[in-house]
Amino acid sequence: MNGKPKIGVYVCHCGTNIAGTVNVEEVRDFAASLPDVVVARNYSYMCSDPGQALITEDIKNYGLNRVVVASCSPRMHEPTFRKTLESGGLNPFYLEMANIREQCSWVHEDPIAATEKAKRLLEAAVVKARNLEALEQKEVDVEPSCLIIGGGIAGIQAALDIADAGFKVYLVEKSPTIGGHMAQLDKTFPTLDCSACILTPKMVDVANHPNIELMTYSQVEEITGYIGNFNVKVRKKARFVDMDKCTGCGDCAEACRLAGRIPNEFDEGIGMRGAIYLPFPQAVPAKYTIDKENCLFLAKGKCGETPKCQEVCQAGAINFEQQDEIVEFKVGTIIVATGYDVFDARKKPEYGYGIYDNVLTALEFERLVNASGPTGGKIVMLERGKKKKKKEEEAEAPKVPKSITFIQCVGSRDKSVGNEYCSRVCCMYTAKLAHLVKDKIPDCEVTIFYMDVRAFGKGFEEFYDRVRREGVRYIRGNPSEIFRRGDKLVVKAEDTLTATPLEHETDMVVLSVGLVPRSDNREIIDILKLSQSSDLFYLEAHPKLRPVDTASDGIFLAGVCQGPKDIPDAVAQAKGAASAAMIPMAKGKVKVEAQTSVVNEETCRGCGFCVELCPFTAIELVEVNRQGWPVKVARVNEALCKGCGACVAACLSGSIQQRSFKDNQLLPQIKVLGVK
Numbered sequence: 324m325n326g327k328p329k330i331g332v333y334v335c336h337c338g339t340n341i342a343g344t345v346n347v348e349e350v351r352d353f354a355a356s357l358p359d360v361v362v363a364r365n366y367s368y369m370c371s372d373p374g375q376a377l378i379t380e381d382i383k384n385y386g387l388n389r390v391v392v393a394s395c396s397p398r399m400h401e402p403t404f405r406k407t408l409e410s411g412g413l414n415p416f417y418l419e420m421a422n423i424r425e426q427c428s429w430v431h432e433d434p435i436a437a438t439e440k441a442k443r444l445l446e447a448a449v450v451k452a453r454n455l456e457a458l459e460q461k462e463v464d465v466e467p468s469c470l471i472i473g474g475g476i477a478g479i480q481a482a483l484d485i486a487d488a489g490f491k492v493y494l495v496e497k498s499p500t501i502g503g504h505m506a507q508l509d510k511t512f513p514t515l516d517c518s519a520c521i522l523t524p525k526m527v528d529v530a531n532h533p534n535i536e537l538m539t540y541s542q543v544e545e546i547t548g549y550i551g552n553f554n555v556k557v558r559k560k561a562r563f564v565d566m567d568k569c570t571g572c573g574d575c576a577e578a579c580r581l582a583g584r585i586p587n588e589f590d591e592g593i594g595m596r597g598a599i600y601l602p603f604p605q606a607v608p609a610k611y612t613i614d615k616e617n618c619l620f621l622a623k624g625k626c627g628e629t630p631k632c633q634e635v636c637q638a639g640a641i642n643f644e645q646q647d648e649i650v651e652f653k654v655g656t657i658i659v660a661t662g663y664d665v666f667d668a669r670k671k672p673e674y675g676y677g678i679y680d681n682v683l684t685a686l687e688f689e690r691l692v693n694a695s696g697p698t699g700g701k702i703v704m705l706e707r708g709k710k711k712k713k714k715e716e717e718a719e720a721p722k723v724p725k726s727i728t729f730i731q732c733v734g735s736r737d738k739s740v741g742n743e744y745c746s747r748v749c750c751m752y753t754a755k756l757a758h759l760v761k762d763k764i765p766d767c768e769v770t771i772f773y774m775d776v777r778a779f780g781k782g783f784e785e786f787y788d789r790v791r792r793e794g795v796r797y798i799r800g801n802p803s804e805i806f807r808r809g810d811k812l813v814v815k816a817e818d819t820l821t822a823t824p825l826e827h828e829t830d831m832v833v834l835s836v837g838l839v840p841r842s843d844n845r846e847i848i849d850i851l852k853l854s855q856s857s858d859l860f861y862l863e864a865h866p867k868l869r870p871v872d873t874a875s876d877g878i879f880l881a882g883v884c885q886g887p888k889d890i891p892d893a894v895a896q897a898k899g900a901a902s903a904a905m906i907p908m909a910k911g912k913v914k915v916e917a918q919t920s921v922v923n924e925e926t927c928r929g930c931g932f933c934v935e936l937c938p939f940t941a942i943e944l945v946e947v948n949r950q951g952w953p954v955k956v957a958r959v960n961e962a963l964c965k966g967c968g969a970c971v972a973a974c975l976s977g978s979i980q981q982r983s984f985k986d987n988q989l990l991p992q993i994k995v996l997g998v999k
């Protein structure tokens with residue numbers, strides 16, 4: 324746009340958020356006195372319909388060609404006001420915002436100083452606005468397919484919703500089966516639904532859905548591209564079992580020389596498996612996998628003349644020659660649903676986990692209490708590491724505990740282990756497990772040590788009351804130590820309600836471990852350039868308004884990978900992520916970032932710093948002809964560039980500029996702010 328700038332300035336009160344500290348009328352009058360400002364107004368909520376109408380009316384009546392809004396952070400409402408400019412007939416990039424809320428009224432108490440600062444921020448926005456340029460927002464086509472990483476309940480729900488809507492889904496799961504942690508649970512709080520009964524039908528639906536391509540025992544290796552056009556490379560790890568031939572009969576697992584000798588991860592090591600295994604009977608797909616680290620034939624080359632599994636497999640499915648396979652495909656959107664790990668209880672050595680056989684984590688206890696678990700749901704004392712007696716009749720019947728004690732908040736709300744957050748599920752799963760103990764062993768004495776009970780969800784408080792009525796004893800106190808006295812475990816604590824130190828004897832201790840980010844989260848962070856919040860879970864774009872989006876367009880989050888939550892919340896978030904991912908796929912086109920970097924190829928030295936630095940792999944070195952000589956220069960792929968500005972700051976020759984943040988736009992701002 325040519326001609327003299329005609330700037331309209333709009334100062335928002337944000338209720339009392341800004342007006343409670345900043346004198347908005349004074350800021351408006353100051354704005355009106357600035358060169359090129361033709362109108363200045365203040366209003367209680369500028370983002371509201373009447374607030375936006377003030378702007379669109381002024382654009383028409385005063386012929387405004389630049390707009391400055393002094394309000395909240397642009398992260399909050401820049402898209403809102405850009406749309407306002409568009410509806411007033413102005414290029415949306417003629418907007419500049421002054422953040423006088425987060426960067427002023429919220430962080431200052433002195434009204435006079437805050438008002439002065441608001442004026443400076445506003446003036447800086449006005450001088451920048453003078454030199455703003457119109458930008459064109461390009462559109463790219465969107466591939467109507469979605470990659471979902473992680474096949475827990477969140478990934479499963481998102482996959483089914485998207486596939487039901489008619490889009491293609493690629494569901495990539497690292498382990499040999501989908502189901503995630505929910506598959507390990509017995510009952511679920513507070514309704515006590517059987518976890519398998521509500522989960523396994525969904526697992527089967529995923530496997531049978533014509534729009535879902537399920538890749539288990541697989542890992543995403545590389546993703547390039549941008550919203551609408553992501554190129555994905557997946558490694559399908561060799562199972563050494565032909566999936567088309569395997570009938571899931573299980574003869575191989577029974578025949579394996581190591582049957583019952585390798586701790587089964589699915590049973591948290593309480594149950595055992597062989598080197599060829601199905602994690603659990605309802606696994607999807609119901610196909611066996613050979614664990615190559617443990618298989619005698621694959622790891623050591625010796626398992627008799629013919630490996631037993633191969634000998635007994637009628638279908639001829641065992642294939643020791645099988646190799647990993649790399650598959651490549653294109654998707655328009657991505658949902659990350661990689662879930663969580665439980666807190667490693669060894670990091671609290673005072674609780675004796677890993678030392679005493681009958682100090683268990685809650686997830687181990689879930690397997691112990693589970694009807695399809697290693698003990699068939701019988702709660703018995705564990706003798707870990709002891710070799711199984713060969714003959715059934717030689718083995719003593721396992722003892723049933725007479726008392727079980729739960730300790731809550733192990734690895735949650737605990738600064739000493741670096742986890743300040745509440746894991747949100749432990750209070751309720753502890754109550755659930757306590758109820759299951761009372762259900763199975765009515766005369767068992769059940770005690771729970773707690774800090775506070777957080778029963779915030781639907782039906783939670785009622786469930787907590789029910790468990791107490793069933794005779795479960797709650798003691799408020801954070802135990803300091805667990806040690807052995809004779810054949811009993813002793814929990815040393817203080818009852819903080821009566822200020823009494825106590826030693827509580829028990830047969831078994833269950834540690835209610837918190838939910839922590841997966842130890843291998845880095846893999847996905849490196850591939851997708853995701854950000855993490857301070858607790859190291861993946862960071863959403865906005866905690867309230869964009870809880871399923873990430874900072875990268877087209878990449879969404881679902882389930883516990885974003886933060887601790889229970890199954891209903893994980894499912895709700897998965898449905899949210901699915902609907903967010905379907906919007907660009909349904910539209911078929913998407914707008915890409917307009918405030919991208921541009922290289923002046925005449926002055927670029929081709930050093931390549933920017934190429935290495937770009938987190939979005941948006942820059943490459945290309946050969947051009949400069950006065951008859953071939954030289955390398957940087958070139959930006961505008962569809963990939965997210966406008967982060969890292970390349971601009973790093974460019975040694977000052978050859979890269981970012982649209983809307985060019986030198987002639989930023990330097991006057993710096994001058995006004997008096998930054999030396």
Ligand SMILES: Cc1cc2nc3c(=O)[nH]c(=O)nc-3n(C[C@H](O)[C@H](O)[C@H](O)COP(=O)(O)OP(=O)(O)OC[C@H]3O[C@@H](n4cnc5c(N)ncnc54)[C@H](O)[C@@H]3O)c2cc1C
Nearest residue numbers: 473475476477497503504511512661662663882883889890
């Ligand atoms: C002891 C215990 C008891 C609980 N009891 C209840 C209860 O009764 N009720 C309730 O509502 N909630 C309960 N919860 C919480 C519940 O487990 C979670 O809310 C739920 O499992 C979250 O599902 P998710 O899909 O987000 O994650 P997960 O279940 O962890 O699933 C994530 C999946 O992603 C896969 N994955 C990870 N990384 C990758 C990768 N890079 N590539 C491919 N795949 C990957 C994993 O293998 C896994 O299959 C309990 C939790 C615990 C610890």
